[in-house]
Amino acid sequence: MVSLSVNGSPHRIEADPATPLLYVLRDELALNGAKYGCGLGQCGSCTVVVDGEAVLSCMVPVMLLEGREITTIEGLGTIDEPGPLQEAFIELQAAQCGYCIPGMMMSAHALLRRNAQPSEEEIREALAINLCRCGTHLRILAAIRRAGELMRAASLPATDQGSAG
Numbered sequence: 001m002v003s004l005s006v007n008g009s010p011h012r013i014e015a016d017p018a019t020p021l022l023y024v025l026r027d028e029l030a031l032n033g034a035k036y037g038c039g040l041g042q043c044g045s046c047t048v049v050v051d052g053e054a055v056l057s058c059m060v061p062v063m064l065l066e067g068r069e070i071t072t073i074e075g076l077g078t079i080d081e082p083g084p085l086q087e088a089f090i091e092l093q094a095a096q097c098g099y100c101i102p103g104m105m106m107s108a109h110a111l112l113r114r115n116a117q118p119s120e121e122e123i124r125e126a127l128a129i130n131l132c133r134c135g136t137h138l139r140i141l142a143a144i145r146r147a148g149e150l151m152r153a154a155s156l157p158a159t160d161q162g163s164a165g
């Protein structure tokens, strides 16, 4: 039995404590935003945020996550009320197939939480692990800059919407 806090909600999971977080999110909690790409820590499609830091969920056993706050893309907003990152990615049509996008957004979320006006270099560095097969990197970079603008315009702290309730 493992206790996890995901998007502000507590969960008690019957899983082998060595199970990678990605499998628990998708198979036990029906949070399918984080994607399985390589399972080897090399593509970034499984990225979530743990205590404010971007983490590759395919690489972290759930036993290391008790007492820590996990945020997935489902915690950034909803279809009816998208968060600034989701709004910006939609506005700039940053996705092609979309498979890499949740991981891209979560790496960006960790960055924008600590710096809502990152430089181009800082964005590229924060997303270095995240690969996109479709090659939409330039639109993704533009969407992250736009999300920062939206956050600053709204004077929003780049906090996790999902953790409010």
Ligand code: FES
Binding pocket: 035, 036, 037, 038, 039, 040, 041, 042, 043, 044, 045, 046, 047, 056, 057, 058, 059
């Ligand atoms: S699925 Fe985790 S890094 Fe590729």
Ligand code: FES
Binding pocket: 094, 095, 096, 097, 098, 099, 100, 101, 131, 132, 133, 134, 135, 136
């Ligand atoms: S949009 Fe297809 S992998 Fe990035």
